[in-house]
Amino acid sequence: MTLPPHRKQEIRARYLEVDTANVADVLDELGYPDYGLSSAFWPIREGSKLAGWAYTVRGQMTPYPGSGDPAKMEAVSGLEEGEVSVWSGGGAEGVCFFGELIALGMRERGCAGALIDGGIRDIRWINEMQFPVFTRYRTPVQSIGRWQVNAWQVPVYLPGATAERVVVRPGDFILADFDGAIVIPAELAETVLERAEALTQKERLIREDLRQGASLPEVLAKYGHV
Template identity: 35%
Template sequence: MALDSTELCDRYEQLYPGAVTDALDELGYGDRTLPAEINPLSDDDQMAGIAYPAHGYPDEDCDYDANIRRFLQMLGEAPAESVAVYQTRDDAAAHLGELSTTALAAQGCRGAVIDGGVRDVRYILDQEFPVFTRYRTPADAPPRWRLADWDVPVTIGDVEIRPGDVLLGDADGVVCVPQSVSKEVLVAAEETVETENMVRSAVSDGMDPLTAYEQYDEF
């Protein structure tokens, strides 16, 4: 099945993390959901895109100018259809703000997943740019957190996220689909959603849950 990244992301965006997680489980790829502490800024946020990971660590002695230049280079290299993913190893700084999301949106990025903090939340919500994060703080990252590298594998919780993996998020949380099985999982999840729609209709029409499960092998 030949799919370009836009079509792949658009089809994933029609799904939801629960269905994709179920498909991953059935195919033997369990434990691909990010920690429950990572949540959307708005329950209306929905995101599907290609992982563009970065990582760093707290460092209050970093060279501010050199550090922010690396930030801006990293943002400028974010490809269209991507989701910026930060592994921060930090609990104090805001690693993403409104100017960063403005730049990412302008480049055709689809969202951001920050295992760390964000700020400028009102402005980001006005942009309707999907952001998933662990906490909020006004303390900016460049003076107190060093960006180490980007477009490299990172680990958030127990999930390794590689460049090219698919990230899907909504109010339930975020799931990561390995690039190597992204098309297989997509088809399986679409079939799951189709079956769930039939189950929902049958139960709404009065079929009892056990009978529905026995008939459709899904609930």
């Protein structure tokens, strides 16, 4: 799906106003039940929200000589505004995929945050720059000499909530908040957004009716199940 930059930014801004729970409900209704990600993903800063178009980076545990990973630098140099860097490859291995400096470089390119099936370090400094990150674990151990990027902008696997694996393709939409993280297939991004916005508005009306003294059976009869 190719959208002009201004349209992509508009969609991203609107997704920031809806919750992953409502998006998950909409995907269920549309027949896409297995796009929620593992509950092991957590935000390094409480209350942060992550929304953007997936830019995938894939790597693997492998020993190698030298003092850096040129492929990693080349991979992140392609990030564009409003994209989320999605890191796949060995989430239980115990090394960090990036830290403060690479996060700073991504933010300066307009990157909207990172979703990491792996580890992160320099959490204090990344939080100070208010860069949204959802990750599997924290570790001080660097990846240099241990874990290496082998591809980017290719479909990748991430661990799922109701399925062992969820495929994330470049250009799919990523949304993560206090409840967890979910993937919205690119071709469904606008449809899901519109329905999630409608559901969000319905919930606002229900809350208001309840505050005004209506009973739960009354509001369910009025608005239906949510």
